[in-house]
Amino acid sequence: MNGVLTLLKPRLWSFLNGNVARDREPRNIKWLLFGGIGFLFWAGIFTVFYRVLRYFQGVEGFGDILAYKLLSMVLITFFALLMFSSIIAALSKFYLSRDLVLVHALPVSPAQIFLARWIESTIDSAWMVVVYSLPIFLSYGIVYRAGVLFYATTLGALLPFCLIGSALSAIAVVLVARFLPAGRIRTVFVFLSLVLFVILLIAFRMMRPEQLTNPDTFASVLLYFRSLETPGSPWLPSTWIYDSLRGALSGNRAGALFNLALLWSGAAALGYLMTWIAGAAYFPGFSKAQTTAERLLPSRQGRRAASAWLLGFLSGPTRAFAVKEIKTFTRDQTQWPQIFLMIALIVVYLYNFSVLPLDKTPIKTFYLQNLFSFLNMGLAAFVLTALSARFVFPAVSTEGVAFWIVRAAPVSIRSFLWVKFWVYFLPLAILAEFLIVATNLLLRVTDLMMILSTATVLLMVPGIVAMGVGLGAAYPDFQSENPAQAVTSFGGLLFMILCAGFIGFIVILEAGPVYSVFMASLNGRGLALLQWVWLAISFALVILLCVLAVVLPMRLGERRLKALA
Amino acid sequence: MIELTDLTKRYGKTLAVDRLSLSVAAGEIFGFIGPNGAGKTTTIRMMGGTLSPTAGAVVIDGIDMAARPEEAKRRIGFIPDRPFLYEKLTGMEFMRFSADLYGVGDGTFRPKAEDLLRTFGLFDWSHDLIEAYSHGMKQRLVISAALLHDPRVLVVDEPMVGLDPAAIKMVKDILKDLARRGTAVFMSTHTLSVAEDLCDRIGIIHRGALIALGTTRELKRLAQAQQADLEEVFLKLTEEQAPS
Numbered sequence: 001m002n003g004v005l006t007l008l009k010p011r012l013w014s015f016l017n018g019n020v021a022r023d024r025e026p027r028n029i030k031w032l033l034f035g036g037i038g039f040l041f042w043a044g045i046f047t048v049f050y051r052v053l054r055y056f057q058g059v060e061g062f063g064d065i066l067a068y069k070l071l072s073m074v075l076i077t078f079f080a081l082l083m084f085s086s087i088i089a090a091l092s093k094f095y096l097s098r099d100l101v102l103v104h105a106l107p108v109s110p111a112q113i114f115l116a117r118w119i120e121s122t123i124d125s126a127w128m129v130v131v132y133s134l135p136i137f138l139s140y141g142i143v144y145r146a147g148v149l150f151y152a153t154t155l156g157a158l159l160p161f162c163l164i165g166s167a168l169s170a171i172a173v174v175l176v177a178r179f180l181p182a183g184r185i186r187t188v189f190v191f192l193s194l195v196l197f198v199i200l201l202i203a204f205r206m207m208r209p210e211q212l213t214n215p216d217t218f219a220s221v222l223l224y225f226r227s228l229e230t231p232g233s234p235w236l237p238s239t240w241i242y243d244s245l246r247g248a249l250s251g252n253r254a255g256a257l258f259n260l261a262l263l264w265s266g267a268a269a270l271g272y273l274m275t276w277i278a279g280a281a282y283f284p285g286f287s288k289a290q291t292t293a294e295r296l297l298p299s300r301q302g303r304r305a306a307s308a309w310l311l312g313f314l315s316g317p318t319r320a321f322a323v324k325e326i327k328t329f330t331r332d333q334t335q336w337p338q339i340f341l342m343i344a345l346i347v348v349y350l351y352n353f354s355v356l357p358l359d360k361t362p363i364k365t366f367y368l369q370n371l372f373s374f375l376n377m378g379l380a381a382f383v384l385t386a387l388s389a390r391f392v393f394p395a396v397s398t399e400g401v402a403f404w405i406v407r408a409a410p411v412s413i414r415s416f417l418w419v420k421f422w423v424y425f426l427p428l429a430i431l432a433e434f435l436i437v438a439t440n441l442l443l444r445v446t447d448l449m450m451i452l453s454t455a456t457v458l459l460m461v462p463g464i465v466a467m468g469v470g471l472g473a474a475y476p477d478f479q480s481e482n483p484a485q486a487v488t489s490f491g492g493l494l495f496m497i498l499c500a501g502f503i504g505f506i507v508i509l510e511a512g513p514v515y516s517v518f519m520a521s522l523n524g525r526g527l528a529l530l531q532w533v534w535l536a537i538s539f540a541l542v543i544l545l546c547v548l549a550v551v552l553p554m555r556l557g558e559r560r561l562k563a564l565a
Numbered sequence: 566m567i568e569l570t571d572l573t574k575r576y577g578k579t580l581a582v583d584r585l586s587l588s589v590a591a592g593e594i595f596g597f598i599g600p601n602g603a604g605k606t607t608t609i610r611m612m613g614g615t616l617s618p619t620a621g622a623v624v625i626d627g628i629d630m631a632a633r634p635e636e637a638k639r640r641i642g643f644i645p646d647r648p649f650l651y652e653k654l655t656g657m658e659f660m661r662f663s664a665d666l667y668g669v670g671d672g673t674f675r676p677k678a679e680d681l682l683r684t685f686g687l688f689d690w691s692h693d694l695i696e697a698y699s700h701g702m703k704q705r706l707v708i709s710a711a712l713l714h715d716p717r718v719l720v721v722d723e724p725m726v727g728l729d730p731a732a733i734k735m736v737k738d739i740l741k742d743l744a745r746r747g748t749a750v751f752m753s754t755h756t757l758s759v760a761e762d763l764c765d766r767i768g769i770i771h772r773g774a775l776i777a778l779g780t781t782r783e784l785k786r787l788a789q790a791q792q793a794d795l796e797e798v799f800l801k802l803t804e805e806q807a808p809s
Contacts, residue, residue: 320665328653331694401649407615409666410639562617 003108007116010099030490037493038131046135053143067140072242074136078129079165079238085125086169093117093124094170094282095177095289110283111275118170118274125169126162133158137245144249153248153256157241160267164237167270174278177285197341237266317411321419328398342387346435349383353442370518373445377453378507380435381460384428385499392424392468393495394486396561397477413473413561417554420469421462429461452514459542460506463549464499470553471495474560502549506542513538566591566718566749567612572621574607574773581607583773584621589749589766591717594740596764597753600803604773605753606646609722612751613643626717639667642716646723648703652696656687656706659695660713667714674713681709684735700727708736712743719743721752725759737763761795771803 052070056063094117103113137154140146233239240262247255353376396417399406406416436457440450475491486492513535520527527535567589574582582604589595599605610616612623614634623630625637650659660678663669669677682688685705695703704727711719719740725733740750740763754760760767761781769777769784777787784798 316665316668320662323658323665324651324654324662327658328651331653401647402651404615404645404649405651408613408638408641408643408645410635410668411666412635 003112004116004119007103007108007113008119011120033490033493042132042135045132046139049136049139050143053139057143067143068246071136071140071245072238074133075238075242075245076236078133079161079236082126082129082162082165083169085129086121086166087173089121089125090118090166090170090173091177093121094173095286100286101290104286110286111279114174114278114282115275118166118278121170122162122166125166130158130162140245140249146249149251149253149256150245150248153244153260156260157244157263160263161237161241163267164263164270167267167274171270171274171277174274174281174285177289178281181288237263240266317409317415318419321411321416322423325395325420325423342390346383346431349379349435350438350442353439370445370449373440373443373449373453374507374511374514376439376443377436377456377460378503380432380439380457381464381503381506382500383435384432384461384464385496385503387428387431388424388464388468388499389487389492389496392420392428392465393472393492395420395424395469396473396557397480397486399476400478400480403476403478414554414558417469417473417557417561421465421554424468425462425465428465429458432457432461448517452510456506456510456542459546460503463502463546466550467495467498467502467553470555470557471498473557474553476561476564498553502545505545509538509542509545566593566626567595567751568622568624569608569612570622570624572608572611572623573619574604574611574616575619580773582611582618582770585770585773585775586621587768587775587778589751591747591749592744593765594744594750594752594763596760596767597751597770598755598757598760598767598799599753599770603770605770606722608770609645609720609751609753612720613641613645614638615643615645639714640717642711642714642719644707644711644719644721644724646726648700648707648727650695650703650706653694655692655694656682656698657691659706660691660710663710663713669714677713678709681712684739685709685732701729701732704728705732708739712739717748719748719750719752721750723754724752725754725756733759757795757799767795769799769802777802 053067056066056070059066094114104110137151141150141154144150240259244256244259244263247253247257247259353372406413409416433454436453437450440453445453471491471494472486475486475489475494477486477489480486487495513531516527516531517535520531569585569587572582572585573580585604585608587595597605597608607616611618612625612630614623614630614637617631623637626640628637628640630637651662654662657678660682661674664674664678679688679691682691685708687702687705687709690698690702695706698706708724721740724736724740728736737759740752744750744765752760752764764781766778766780767784768775777784779787781795781798784795784802787798787802
């Protein structure tokens with residue numbers, strides 16, 4: 001056990017050293033910012049659940065069934081989340097971390113390394129689920145006026161619940177890694193999970209839940225309620241924790257303790273099984289992970305001519321970075337599942353617009369169509385922000401330890417950043433315009449609205465991309481093993497907050513004048529002089545804001561990146 | 566060809582390089598040696614334009630690095646101590662990337678890249694991804710790419726690290742050949758036998774300051790150790806500078 005504790009010390013010491021680092025002041029600001037946002041989420045979850053549970057209590061006959069079903073669904077979701085994040089964390093901790101070569105050369109057994117890594121992976125994957133499950137349990141406790149038994153059971157059940165999820169994931173990872181190189185498994189797992197998620201998402205969307213508001217279909221909802229009382233599978237750990245919490249809530253002490261015992265004995269048994277399997281399969285799997293995987297798609301030298309022709313008009317350095325950017329992006333298999341997910345979300349986004357029941361509303365269709373189109377500008381820009389957060393913001397960080405090449409090259413940092421800008425701007429602008437035109441066609445909006453929304457989005461895209469590139473350059477992380485995670489950093493958060501503010505300002509600036517234009521055309525009269533002035537000032541401000549959104553972040557990024565030296 | 570004037574670099578309170586001044590002529594191989602943490606890599610990075618000095622100037626082929634960094638860098642072949650590369654490119658694609666950056670024309674690129682890759686024993690792997698290369702192969706690829714544009718100045722940080730004996734001999738021959746053709750070579754190394762064998766002049770840096778400069782013979786005279794090899798001279802000179 002001493003060996004395991006020693007192996008955990010670097011992690012602990014690094015964490016403690018982080019608090020006495022030279023840049024303590026900015027770090028404190030970051031902690032405050034993250035802490036504040038984290039607390040807001042925590043309080044938000046509590047408020048939503050508290051209100052929902054209070055509402056359920058008012059539903060006669062079904063209230064408790066609904067509340068318990070909600071708890072069961074939450075626990076199943078948590079278990080799935082735990083499994084998923086544990087698989088990703090375990091793969092990285094067991095097989096892919098950079099320090100593993102050094103650690104395996106130390107005089108400690110692979111079993112000790114495995115156990116130390118498993119503890120790290122469990123903490124990494126479970127802490128967030130635990131922290132954000134607490135407001136839910138708290139709201140149940142308050143609404144049901146639960147006693148100490150409930151709170152004690154909750155705390156006593158969460159730990160084995162997390163251990164079971166993490167142990168099951170570790171067993172799966174160790175067994176699969178025995179046969180497949182670890183680098184490939186991550187892609188396979190992420191891809192399969194995303195496929196499952198997308199299927200569920202599309203299936204749910206195709207059920208058209210908005211039809212439940214239609215009284216004609218309400219009868220089937222009653223039938224659905226009946227099915228809610230079906231108990232969960234006795235083999236699922238989420239059922240054990242659910243039964244123990246339900247027992248504690250309803251005062252069934254024996255039931256609560258029996259299921260708590262099930263959780264703890266299940267965790268112990270799985271822990272034993274995991275250690276036994278890891279003893280036999282971990283090190284061979286680690287050895288396998290050291291070999292370089294074959295390329296998924298073999299190289300085709302003929303492609304050179306096509307790409308050269310496409311990018312031939314660019315100057316030498318620009319072409320060099322553009323080609324490098326495109327090739328490294330398309331060859332990184334970890335990007336593929338995420339692109340697949342983005343496409344699925346965009347399809348669902350478009351589908352939503354195609355099924356909007358515009359003709360059934362009491363409000364004038366003409367007015368509603370144009371209102372939706374206006375809101376859609378903001379939504380499309382938010383979709384773009386999400387895409388930029390994932391792909392554009394980490395673009396500078398993805399240079400990683402090879403960033404010396406950029407610094408040594410006869411290319412200015414400014415040119416380097418502008419190449420990044422253009423590489424991402426062109427596809428994102430095309431995508432944004434496609435989204436906005438397609439949704440406008442589905443909404444059958446007026447020509448004025450079509451022109452206004454396509455022009456506004458075209459003005460916003462450079463700002464969002466420039467903020468991604470510029471802030472990504474101002475807050476780079478060249479040492480990260482996964483640069484895509486850069487978006488969860490302080491800079492990433494700042495990027496998203498600024499983008500949200502930027503989009504909000506643009507929409508607000510345009511909303512007033514556009515409304516007056518619509519009302520004037522509806523009433524068949526012209527605009528007053530004051531309204532014309534208002535229109536001109538608003539649109540001038542929109543253009544100014546869009547220009548500033550491009551210039552300022554790019555300058556900030558350039559200055560900060562230069563100052564890194 | 567290379568002029569360093571009062572070059573200084575501070576990291577917070579730490580003085581990494583202290584008013585370093587020296588020059589390297591065309592066709593000269595200059596060795597830069599010193600203990601760990603003496604300031605060699607910091608100096609080399611400032612020369613390569615990857616690090617900006619706190620004070621002083623780097624002039625490459627008459628061009629001030631601070632005033633016209635792109636022009637100066639275009640004349641340099643820069644080889645860092647650790648070969649971090651774009652792992653998802655193939656060796657040939659990395660050569661193409663370097664050629665585009667340094668303005669090597671389409672007409673000359675292909676034969677030149679193939680020639681360099683053959684010379685460094687990488688041609689058979691030129692269409693494999695760099696992530697599959699060994700450390701030594703990556704180091705050889707970095708050197709190949711740095712030579713692609715016929716640089717007038719070659720700045721090399723620890724050129725022999727990770728190379729096998731055959732590759733070391735090949736690199737030594739190439740550096741000698743480049744110097745014969747007028748390229749100024751500035752290299753830092755811990756392999757004193759390489760410095761002694763290859764360099765026209767050697768500078769010894771210790772605690773950020775240049776403590777000795779000259780040919781091997783001049784350094785021996787300075788250390789009053791005529792019969793000693795460079796290793797003993799190095800130890801004697803750096804010990805003399807150690808705080809008592």
